[in-house]
Amino acid sequence: MSTAERRKGERVIFERGIAAHMMGIDGTWRRECKMEDVSETGAKLTVEGSVEGLHLKEFFLLLSLTGLAYRRCELSWVNGDQIGITFLKPGDKKKGAKRAAAQS
Template sequence: MRFDGRKALRVRMDHKQAVNLMGSDGTWRRSCVLLDVSQTGAKIEVEGTLDVLQAKEFFMLLSSTGLAYRRCELVWIDGTMAGVHFINAGSKRKSASAKVGAAQTK
């Protein structure tokens, strides 16, 4: 189902799906509820303070053991709601190698 004019197909959660956010260095963790999700990102409702999201990059833990997770970056915050973009390891490598290639041609 597409809504809000988004390019990616989003799935809205009918039931509360508890997930956790964790700092990439492991120093913080926040409980949250997954409201909708797509291949490229998600909308979440965060419990507690949002100040830790200023780190911009963190992990979304999809299982209680932490074995299922997505690397994320913050896109927007509105009250207790936040939008995150999932970071692909392949896209990070491409952008890094593209920068190296551009620097070498100068």
């Protein structure tokens, strides 16, 4: 299955990329990045500097300098300085636990 087939939703591609920042959930790290494309469910980023050693399981993508526009994300894939991310919806992880409790 190709990457395009796995994607859900239409992608918007930015010719020059949109400046953004990635930040650890706990605030201990921050990296500049460019958002190359975006959909309802995720995005492709080009990261400034190395992502090696960063806790990328969950992090914030900051879309404004004030930090008021952001998305909670998780890493999907890495290819050199580009990464694919999936946007997490509020309560995503809790839904599975509630469903499991309801079934028991």
